[in-house]
Amino acid sequence: MDEYTHVVNVDGVVARERDDDSGDDTPEFLVIERSAEEDHAAGLLGLPGGKLEPEPGADHALESTVRREIAEEVGVTAGEVAYVCSGTFETDTGHQCLNVVTRCEYEGGEARVRDPEEVAAVHWLTLDELRAREDVPAFTETYVERAAAVRGSE
Template structure:
């Protein structure tokens, strides 16, 4: 498959204390319906701008779960995958600190459930995909290092 372009996706590993915000993706979602996931979405470029990844992520967080995070987003990791339709995606995960708001399902076409869980609860959940567990392990180490 020789493609020049890919979808750019951003995800938020949001923590508050020792809990992480995860969502259950709606069954209507095109990619990974019903899976446990971090909040996030595709980068849409409508004009030239700075901090497009961070601004996209903050917008997606508000649109999906209705909360705010602090501006000090930290890079966790990047990876690539293919959607269920075969489209290539570059995915960038950021560590985010919860700032305000009570998370809820803002858009039920995208989010079927919202949960604050410990890292251990997420890692032990059979519905959590391996790629979410991988990102969470890195994010959890970063969160713990911030406390020291």
């Protein structure tokens, strides 16, 4: 039965309208540069998130997890949370993982590195800016694109 055991990870694609005077309402997305100390995708851009660790009987476990992880990692408060997609992968250390991606509306807070052992830097990037970078794994780009599509259809 162990071959079917997966760690559950929840990622949050945090979106907000660009905060400048251009009048451009292009959304930007919060991405983190993973610390060189991380076991998986070290030094690459990713999404804030983490392992599902709810108390027994907890309601809204995915939503609570992603809000907690975003606040802990980058100091931002996430508002509405919506499911985007999920998939499985194997970490660099050989652990099987179920990854659940959510779209989260930015509610407040200044994005900053809160734990340098996990996060090396924080960036707000448009989808075009994200696509132009070389330190973005294909899966991160795909997750942000899917979240942007869900957000744009509402």
